[in-house]
Amino acid sequence: MKKRILRYEYLDRYIRQRLLMKPNSAKFVATKVAADGLLFGPLDLLVFFSYMGFSSGHSAQQVKEDVKRDFLPALLLGGTVWPVVQIANFRFIPVRYQLLYVNLFCLLDSTFLSWVEQQGDAPWKQWFKSITGVDD
Template sequence: MMLKLWKWYQNCLAVHPVKTQVISSGLIWGFGDIAAQTITHSTAKKRLQISDEDKELKINWRRVATTSLFGFGFVGPVGHFWYEGLDRFIRLRLQLQPKSLRFVAAKVAIDGIIFGPLDLLVFFTYMGFSTGKSVTQIKEDVKRDFVPAFLVEGGIWPIVQVANFRYIPVRYQLLYVNFFCLLDSSFLSWLEQQQDAAWKQWFKSFLNLKE
């Protein structure tokens, strides 16, 4: 069954690469948000932060759809062209040998410096506008959420991407990343829902001290 599904995916990717990446990204980010809601509800329940009538998990399908649209509209199309373009740039412009240490290191560095921060900024901005927040409110949310997310992801994604750029063919790199995005979207959705949690306030006060 899994082998047939994999072959079907490979065929779809060969015939309709962009469309396949867009659809798979949207579905994975949607599942990620469902997981995030489940985790958030479970955490609140354990801490007795919800009333008796809210003890049963009720999925916010509007939020799931909003998060899925981020996968459909940004992660899928942008991710597809990013990984394809990044590979061509490293091979043809920098003329590094594929799968070599310098090749992988260059990819990880460029991906972390450019695509990582861009992905976070677009995510938090998009989620803010989708919930009707003003530009000022979104700026505050980004200021509050960006650094914690960037620090956490900065310690995880380079490791994920080393394996990706070293062992995974380019056409499957976004799929590989999207499986980790199932966890990442859970984390980002959870982070965005935490509002002004105490640990976020610590980050904010730490940055203010540095300034």
């Protein structure tokens, strides 16, 4: 939890000071949403699915296969929801309360990701591979 607080504070400070953007401007919010989604989103998914696999007693090879199976559908589906959540977060919520706001959605996201992981090799996951052209 402390790491996430530091992540938002660092991101806010970095964009204000290094990129010299006015807080709460459209460019400022878009930059924070892009950084959160493109940098932290994929890393969070990788950690989540790896942890779930290892904590379930799967081998490293099985965890790798599961991550390959689950990562893309979760990333694409999450990529439709999280930007909207984060736009509201970064635009309207003060930095010190952003963690509380986002943790409400993290609870829902963890539930969703657990469901994705438990679906195994469901046909709808194969559909994501077919539309993106990604093969095993």
